[in-house]
Amino acid sequence: MNSSKKVLIALDLNEESGRRQLAGILRFLESSRHWNIQLMQHIGETAANAIRNMSFERFDGLLSGINAGDSDASVRRAFESCRQPTVFMDAEPQSQQAGNHTPRAFVHIDNREVGLMAARHLMSLGNFNSFGFVPEKKMPRWSKVRGKTFATELKRSGKTCSFFTGTAAEDTAYRKELNAWLTALPKPAALFCAWDPCAVQTLAACRDCAIPVPEQAVVLGVDDDEFLCNLTSPSLSSIRPDFESEGFLAAKTLDSLMGKRKLSRFPHSASCRAMGITERDSTRHVPPSGFLVRRALAYIEKNACRGITVADVVSYLGVSRSLLTLRFRQIQGNGPLHAIRRKQMDKVRHLLRTTDFPVARITAMCGFKSENNPKAIFRDMFGQTMSKYRKSQKRPFP
Numbered sequence: 001m002n003s004s005k006k007v008l009i010a011l012d013l014n015e016e017s018g019r020r021q022l023a024g025i026l027r028f029l030e031s032s033r034h035w036n037i038q039l040m041q042h043i044g045e046t047a048a049n050a051i052r053n054m055s056f057e058r059f060d061g062l063l064s065g066i067n068a069g070d071s072d073a074s075v076r077r078a079f080e081s082c083r084q085p086t087v088f089m090d091a092e093p094q095s096q097q098a099g100n101h102t103p104r105a106f107v108h109i110d111n112r113e114v115g116l117m118a119a120r121h122l123m124s125l126g127n128f129n130s131f132g133f134v135p136e137k138k139m140p141r142w143s144k145v146r147g148k149t150f151a152t153e154l155k156r157s158g159k160t161c162s163f164f165t166g167t168a169a170e171d172t173a174y175r176k177e178l179n180a181w182l183t184a185l186p187k188p189a190a191l192f193c194a195w196d197p198c199a200v201q202t203l204a205a206c207r208d209c210a211i212p213v214p215e216q217a218v219v220l221g222v223d224d225d226e227f228l229c230n231l232t233s234p235s236l237s238s239i240r241p242d243f244e245s246e247g248f249l250a251a252k253t254l255d256s257l258m259g260k261r262k263l264s265r266f267p268h269s270a271s272c273r274a275m276g277i278t279e280r281d282s283t284r285h286v287p288p289s290g291f292l293v294r295r296a297l298a299y300i301e302k303n304a305c306r307g308i309t310v311a312d313v314v315s316y317l318g319v320s321r322s323l324l325t326l327r328f329r330q331i332q333g334n335g336p337l338h339a340i341r342r343k344q345m346d347k348v349r350h351l352l353r354t355t356d357f358p359v360a361r362i363t364a365m366c367g368f369k370s371e372n373n374p375k376a377i378f379r380d381m382f383g384q385t386m387s388k389y390r391k392s393q394k395r396p397f398p
Contacts, residue, residue: 005060005258010040010051012065016225017243021065021089024247033255051078061258063250065089085257087250090142103257105268107250109241111142114274115149115192117239118220121277122190123157123331124297125218126290129186132162134193134202137174143194146222150192157333178205187216196221196228196238203232203282218283234281239274246272292317293331296324297339304343307367310336345381348374352390359386 009025011018029035038059040050056062061084079086085103122131133150136143151161162185166177182189182205193199199221203213211217213234221229221238229236249270299316300308313336314321328336344366351362363374378386 004034004036005255006036006038006058007254007258008038008040008054008056008059008062010062010064013041015223016227017090017223017241018065020243021247021250024244024249025063025251027244028248028251028255033251049078052081056082056084059084061254062086063089063254065247065250085254087254087257089246089250105250105253105257105270107246107253107270107272108142109243109246110271110273111145112149114222114239114241115146116153117274117277118146118192118222119150119153120332122192122218122220122283123154123159123333124290124294125190125283126188126293126331128188128190128218130162130189131159132164132181132185132189132191134164134178134191134198136194136198137166146192146194159333175201175205175208178202179208182206182211182217183209185217187211189217191217191219193219193221196223196225196236199236199238199282200228200232203234203236213282214284220277220283224278229278229280232282237277237280237283239277242272242275289327290331292319292324292327296328296336300336300339300343304340305347305365305367307369308340310340313340341377341381344368344374345378348378348386349382349389352386353393362386 009022011022013019013022062079062082064079064086065088079088083102087105087107089107090109119131122128131154133147135147147161147163151163154161162181164178164181166174166181168174168177178201182202191199191202193202199219202219206213206217206219213219219236221236222241224238224240229238249272253268253270296313296317299313303312310321310324314324317324325335328334328339332339347366348362351357351365355362357365359375360371363371366374368374375386378389382389384392
């Protein structure tokens, strides 16, 4: 039997994300991993001070979810003196000091996918006169990536995005800047907020400005903190990151580092996908044209990999093909066939990443009758072949 590894786990368990990450870590440890855990539940400067006074030599590894990338620099700096294998969650890769060869890895939610998901969902809700992005006030990297990807996807459909750029340090002045920005947006407006606390603040600003939600503005957050989302009025729709898988992957990566197994690059970086969107009242007001497209997208979501065609969608909805195509182009910027292919290709990518199945089997599982057509679609959609994509996603450990 392997000797137990002493591991320091630092998480913010006041947040739903931290509790889900811990669930993922514990799920990994169920598979007979021998870890002796010390759990730290502090945040901010309190955690930084405690970490500075620690003797890291008594630990074999460190797993942290409270550094939050560049939004909590004091905690991140406190870990710089640690020379044990370290895995950071909710963090993009950071450069290390010269001469520091500490094995480090970074596991984070795929922020580009979050921005992409937000844009597609809000566009599916109907015709809006404006789209806006509200960043996290301290402008960490993850917030910037979500906003940039959101705007880029909107641009692909011929739409523009207004960014809130409040600069006031004091909360009251910052709120006034947000109110002025919201008031100036053409209505109805679709608003994507970097995470749930930003969305809660945006909902409060909408009340200040007498902007009814969801009638004149729809609001979407990220993290799906159930308590926070249901505490607001109206309740908040939110993207669900897979924090449990993030915790599982972080623990798996740390186990590899402590076992002195080499990772593919240094510092190693890995990301986890978002699971979907929990829709609540802040996005539920949908015009008739948007409702038709959403019904079509829901049908496509469930049936795309069964090999359905646009004709099947038309038959299910009971409308003409020309009307369905018109509504899709008005709201999505492309036709229903593109939505079917996008869903199929997302499943193809998932199977390429997570299985060793032959390409022929994967394409058949995704509703294609032959290999050649999906190979061409994949290359056109993602700019590389299936084999190159699979090779780029290979992980160096089981």
